[in-house]
Amino acid sequence: xxxVEVTDVARxxxxxxxxxxxxxxxxxxxxxxxxxxxGAGKTTLISILAGLTRADRGxxxxxxxxxxxxxxxxxxxxxxxxxxxxxDPFFTVRETLEMQSGYFGLRRNGxxxxxxxxxxxxxxxxxxxxxxxxxxxxRRVLVGQALVHxxxxxxxxxxxxxxxxxxxxxxxxxxxxLNRDGHTIILTTHYLEEAEALCGRIAxxxxxxxxxxxTTQNLLAQFAGLTVRLVAQRVPAAWAARVVxxxxxxxxxxxxxxxxxxxxxxxxxxxxxxxxxxxxxxxDLEQVFLRIMRAPEGxxx
Amino acid sequence: xxxxxxxxxTTLLYKELLRFWKxxxxxxxxxxxxxLMYLLIFAHVLEGRVSVYDGxxxxxxxxxxxxxxxxxxxxxxxxxxxSLIQSKITGNLIFVLLxxxxxxxxxxxxxxGAVVRGLVVGLGVFVVTLVFDPSLIHMPHPLWAVxxxxxxxxxxGTMGLIAGIWADKFDQLAAFQxxxxxxxxxxxxxxxSIHSLPPFWQAMSHLNPFFYMxxxxxxxxxxxxxxxxxxxxxxxxxxxxILSAAALLMLSRGWxxxx
Numbered sequence: 001x002x003x004v005e006v007t008d009v010a011r012x013x014x015x016x017x018x019x020x021x022x023x024x025x026x027x028x029x030x031x032x033x034x035x036x037x038x039g040a041g042k043t044t045l046i047s048i049l050a051g052l053t054r055a056d057r058g059x060x061x062x063x064x065x066x067x068x069x070x071x072x073x074x075x076x077x078x079x080x081x082x083x084x085x086x087x088d089p090f091f092t093v094r095e096t097l098e099m100q101s102g103y104f105g106l107r108r109n110g111x112x113x114x115x116x117x118x119x120x121x122x123x124x125x126x127x128x129x130x131x132x133x134x135x136x137x138x139r140r141v142l143v144g145q146a147l148v149h150x151x152x153x154x155x156x157x158x159x160x161x162x163x164x165x166x167x168x169x170x171x172x173x174x175x176x177x178l179n180r181d182g183h184t185i186i187l188t189t190h191y192l193e194e195a196e197a198l199c200g201r202i203a204x205x206x207x208x209x210x211x212x213x214x215t216t217q218n219l220l221a222q223f224a225g226l227t228v229r230l231v232a233q234r235v236p237a238a239w240a241a242r243v244v245x246x247x248x249x250x251x252x253x254x255x256x257x258x259x260x261x262x263x264x265x266x267x268x269x270x271x272x273x274x275x276x277x278x279x280x281x282x283x284d285l286e287q288v289f290l291r292i293m294r295a296p297e298g299x300x301x
Numbered sequence: 302x303x304x305x306x307x308x309x310x311t312t313l314l315y316k317e318l319l320r321f322w323k324x325x326x327x328x329x330x331x332x333x334x335x336x337l338m339y340l341l342i343f344a345h346v347l348e349g350r351v352s353v354y355d356g357x358x359x360x361x362x363x364x365x366x367x368x369x370x371x372x373x374x375x376x377x378x379x380x381x382x383x384s385l386i387q388s389k390i391t392g393n394l395i396f397v398l399l400x401x402x403x404x405x406x407x408x409x410x411x412x413x414g415a416v417v418r419g420l421v422v423g424l425g426v427f428v429v430t431l432v433f434d435p436s437l438i439h440m441p442h443p444l445w446a447v448x449x450x451x452x453x454x455x456x457x458g459t460m461g462l463i464a465g466i467w468a469d470k471f472d473q474l475a476a477f478q479x480x481x482x483x484x485x486x487x488x489x490x491x492x493x494s495i496h497s498l499p500p501f502w503q504a505m506s507h508l509n510p511f512f513y514m515x516x517x518x519x520x521x522x523x524x525x526x527x528x529x530x531x532x533x534x535x536x537x538x539x540x541x542x543i544l545s546a547a548a549l550l551m552l553s554r555g556w557x558x559x560x
Contacts, residue, residue, distance in 0.1 A: 013560075050399055053560045072401035080399055086392035090320050102312025103400035105304045145396065 001063065003028045003153045003184035004049065009058035010208075011044055018044040019055070020208035026186060026201075028063075028152070031179050033199030033216070034188045035289060040205040042188045043083060046157050050080045062153055076104065079151035081143050083158045083188075087130040093117070093141055094126040097148055104149040116144045119174045121167075136163045143171065147178075154178065155186045160194065172198065196220075196285035204292055212292050216285070223288045226255040228264065231277035236267040244290050249276070254283070254291065310406035313397060317414025321380055328376070329422055336372045336426040340364060340433065343492060353494045354525045365430045365437055366446070366519045367491035372426045373450060374511070377419030377457035378464070378482055381411045385465025386474050389558075398559065404552035408462065408545070415458025416451065423450055437522065445530050446521025452537050453514040457482075459544040466548075466557050485511045495527050510540045 004026040011019045019041045026032045034042050047053035048060050051067050051074070059066060065073035088096060097116065101109040117123045120140040125133060130141065143159060156175070160168045176198070179185050189195055195202060195216075202219060204212040212219060227244065230251045235243060245252040255261060261280075268275060321328040344361040353363045388394035397407065431437060440446060460482070468474040489511035495503050506512045513533035520526035526533070552558070 047560070051559065052395065052398055054555070072403075075399060075401040078399075082392075082395055084392050084395075086395060088388075088393045088396065089391070090323055095319075099312060099316050100396060100400070102315070103309050103397060103402060105306065105308045105401075107303055107305055107308055149400075 001028045002026070002061075003030065003063060004032075004186065005061040005064075006045070006049075007059050009045070009048060009055045009060060011041075011048065011053065011055050011057075017208045019048075021058070022205070022208070022210055024203055024210065024213070026184060028184050029179070029182055031176075031185045031198055031200050032187065033195040033202040034186060034205065035192070035195055035202060036188075036205035037293060039207075041208040042205055043157055044208075045205070046080065046155050046186075046188070049155060050078065051075060076149065077152050079146035079149065079154045081146045081154075081156045081159050083161070085135060085138050085142070085162070087133075087138050087141065089129070089131045092127050092129055093122055093133070093144075096130060096141060097144055100145045101148045106149060109148065112150065113144075113148065116147055119177075120144050121170060136167050139163055140167075140171065143174075152182070153184045153186070157188050158190060159187070160189060160191060168194075192286040192289055193284065202285075204289065206293055211295075219288050220283065220285065223254075223283050223291060225257060225283050226261070227281050227283055227287050228253040228255060228261075229277070229279040229281065230275065232268070232273050232275055234273060236264075236271045236273065239264060239267060244287055244294070252287070252290075254287065309400060309402050310410045313402065313406065313410035314413050317380070317384060317410060318417055320384060321414075321418050328380070328418065329425060332372050332376050332422050333425040333429055336368045337429055339368055340430055344433070351493070351497070353497070354523070357525060358523050359434075362434050362437060362523075363494070363519070364492065365427070365434065366522045367515055368430070369423045369426045370450070370453060370515045370518045371486055371491045373419040373423030374453055374457045374486060374514070375482065376422040377415040377454040378461040378478070380418040381415040381458045381461035382465040382468075382474055382478075383461075384411065384414070385462065386468055386471060389465070389469075390471070394558070404549050407552050408459075408549055411462050411465075412455060412458040412545075412548075415461055416454040419454035419457065420450060423454075440522050441524035442521045442530075444521070445534075446518055448534065449514055449518040449521065449530075449537065452534075452541055453518070456510070456514070456537070456541050456544060459541070459548050462548050463544070463551065466551055469557075485509055488512075489515050490527070491515060510537065513537050513540075 002025050006022055006024040009019050009022045022045060036042050044053060048055050049062065049067060051071050062074040063077045065077065067074045091099065097113045101113065117126055120143060122137065122140055125137060130138065139159065139162065146154060160171065163171065175185060187199060199216055201215050203210050230253060231249055233249060235251050239253060242253050243251050244254045344364055348360045351360045353360060464474055464477040468477065488506065489509050490506065495506045495512065498506065513528065513536045516526045516528050517530045517533040517537065520530045
């Protein structure tokens with residue numbers, strides 16, 4: 001069964017093409033990552049799934065239910081953690097969750113709400129007003145609100161932005177458990193190491209198009225190789241195109257293997273470039289991401 | 302855990318009620334006090350100087366239903382409009398946009414929430430004014446009063462819903478309130494019988510739907526009105542239907558709510 005199916009979805013905002021013909025299919029039980037730089041269209045795509053935004057073209061389905069024509073069933077099966085840290089200042093944590101449960105037509109949902117509070121470490125704050133919570137706690141309440149109707153498909157739009165490390169770990173522990181219990185998870189995040197550790201499959205969006213779509217393993221394998229972290233005044237001219245990222249005098253250079261290492265060192269010596277710092281690392285998702293985003297046509301051949 | 306049809310919108314209605322009830326000092330007590338101020342000042346200054354319904358009703362007694370209705374209408378409008386604009390600006394409107402609530406669900410919850418606030422405030426004003434004129438309790442046609450109070454609060458609750466959907470900022474909402482709601486209320490005969498107006502303004506008053514609400518409501522109190530209730534009530538109901546249809550269309554299109 002396909003949990004989320006997006007077919008040829010396009011959406012414009014004025015002159016900006018937020019989404020430009022996106023096709024995606026996420027199977028039930030997957031832990032799926034949606035990555036891309038700011039403005040790539042991730043949030044627009046999520047908003048279309050949630051019925052918050054309408055596509056100009058194409059269709060989207062949640063467990064086979066069209067998000068427009070069969071919105072009641074689509075929304076019942078979908079839980080969304082929005083990116084913005086929003087809350088209703090009139091209510092307590094428990095009232096917020098009970099209210100959200102009620103909007104989905106659910107009564108006597110106290111046991112599950114207690115469980116959510118427990119897993120999100122909010123039991124002690126159940127009767128505290130939303131206004132009095134820290135940012136990280138408000139974020140967890142948003143996660144709780146998305147789960148209150150036990151949706152089979154859960155979409156998290158940057159759920160760990162502004163959440164401290166310890167909490168992030170416990171949040172991921174909970175999300176992983178939900179995934180093991182059969183929930184389909186779709187995640188957007190700016191922390192690529194999180195995506196690498198959690199997601200089985202990843203789609204990368206750039207300017208409203210899918211530029212890479214594969215299992216995390218394959219994406220990493222595709223760019224198997226090394227990354228050199230070099231601190232120097234400059235890099236040899238012949239190697240300029242291999243610089244993946246630059247931060248002042250810190251260069252990240254992609255290598256295909258150890259064999260290339262020697263030629264890089266030789267070029268540095270030839271040009272008389274002094275090396276201030278030099279380190280080697282296996283390619284991680286961040287390097288893959290940067291290479292894909294730099295490529296003019298998406299995935300390099 | 303069990304799913305119930307109809308529990309979704311009733312939860313939203315409950316939220317709307319809880320929202321104003323939690324700050325009832327500001328949403329109920331304050332408007333009752335201001336209505337009382339109008340009564341004290343206008344009744345004191347104008348009693349005996351203004352003749353209404355050919356002197357059959359004292360000015361103070363005449364003023365009471367007008368003030369009750371004015372408070373009721375303004376608060377019905379305030380409830381739905383302020384709830385929506387606050388939710389839009391703080392972003393928490395997303396909590397009611399994500400669940401499977403239909404346009405009718407949203408309409409029913411926001412408008413009935415406004416109706417309850419309007420009726421509570423109106424009743425509060427009425428009870429307090431009874432201190433000044435206990436004889437007002439003897440209404441010849443209480444059902445007419447209830448019918449106009451209810452339909453009036455539905456109309457203003459719906460107008461608040463439309464204004465709340467339309468407005469992007471608080472000042473736009475304030476403009477709607479100051480340039481549409483206030484003139485229509487003040488020029489509807491809250492403080493005077495339109496028979497005391499020059500013919501041109503009498504005719505103009507007949508174009509104001511608020512006039513029929515207040516006039517019909519007053520009929521319930523005195524059995525006397527500028528227009529017979531069998532004429533004014535259908536006009537009020539027609540106005541109610543047109544506004545509700547407009548609001549439902551806006552909600553089902555997702556205008557300004559879903560991009």
